[in-house]
Amino acid sequence: MTGTVTGGWEFVAAAYGITIFVVGFYTVRAILGYRAALRKVSPTSGETS
Amino acid sequence: MQLAATLRKEILLQWRTRSQIAAVFIFGATSLLLFSFSIGPNSEALRLYAPGFLWLGLLLSSTLTLSESFHLEMEERALEGLLLLPASDRSLYYGKAIANAFQLTLLGIALIPVMVVLYDAGTTRIPAMIGVIILGAAGLSAPGTLYTAMTSQLRSQQTLLPLLLFPLVVPVLLAAVKATSLIILGDPMGQARSWIILLIAFDAIYWSLCGLLFGRVVED
């Protein structure tokens, strides 16, 4: 609108960084959560009584 | 008709417990007072923000009146008995929703003089004010009644009801505050009508939607 925005790489890095971190963290958590749930219900994990 | 019977029962209940709505009015008025302290003795700003504070006060008070409206059913497990009647959940919903809207309207109208005094925010366009209050109260009541029915079956109603209701009624808040503001501060371009149409649209959508969904919320 008025002028040009110079630089700004730190904002770009922040936006990309936060997004990748959050999405990555959630993905890892989803994978680990799934594997943990599978382990709980699989037949080999059955205990006696 | 069952709706008329439900409505009559609800209004009768409200009349019998009118001391409770008086207490809620005091809560609402106190809220308006506290809001004014957040601004201080700046009469310009007070007048400008008066509509916002009025509707915030009404919104906060609504959680009190709404949770009261299902109190009796929850206590005596009367809900199940009521639902055994045929075509019952619809008329139960609309009966309660109309009664709640009515109660909120009364509350809103009662808070107007408080607003006029505290914020010097008066208007001569009384019918328009009352119209906006009715539409706004209806907008709060439709989803409010649905969510109150849900949350009153849980222990954590006090937290969950505002949590679920408040984000939902943002359009009502926006439109009602804008319309009220235009009525009080002047409306040279006639914009109030658009906000009122928005309120009517919200009410139309939610009064039909919540009526349809109510049955699933109270079934067992």
Added chain:
Amino acid sequence: MTGISEVSFAAAETEDQPRIRRGPLPYILLAVGTLVILTGAWIGLFVAPAETFQGNTQRIMYIHVPTAWAAMLALMFAFVSSFAYLFNGKWAWDARLEASIEIGTLLALLLCIQGSIWAKPTWGVWWDWDPRLTTSAVMVFAFAGILALRKFVEEPGRRATWSAVATIVAFIDVPVVYFSVNWWNSLHQTQSTVGNIAPAFRVPLYTSAIGFVILLTGLIMLRARTSEIRLSEEIAPPLEPVASVGGIRS
């Protein structure tokens, strides 16, 4: 109306059980999606030219717009899952509902964070009352509230039904909120987020977008599987039918 309430009894009577699903598909989707996103990000950061007015901060759009599309898709899928559950009562749909609400809420939160980071160098403020940004914020609260609701309801059938109802109500509110804020905004003439992307920037944008959608699908699938497994633990399996009615097996 009677159709809807009759189905609730059907759900109780059918022997629908939550299934334990396996298979590599979600992992494949996650891997492919990640690769595509990284490719798109690389193009957007290092290959595409800087925009005339916003300079380099415009590159945030290469991740912001795909996040927005992914958030909307996730919540749309939640909306569809709500209807599906209310109509056929299958637990798989409740699992998918939980997954898509969780992911949709997270993406909407990311949207607010990204939009805020974009707004600061561009408009000088951390928050502008842009309709899209404001609607995203309302969405975060509305759907986080539904996640909170799920934590407080112990009975799985009720939890599923109520989440579905709440999701339908909340999702229908999204366009209403957007429209109200838009109208309110246009009166105040506040700045709005730049929406249209010029053709030169479309390659990195669409690449990232496709990557996000693939990743999203994999995530929802995976998360839904976990929910369904947990549901299967909550809901006891049906008892073995007795061979002779009222009799004693010898």
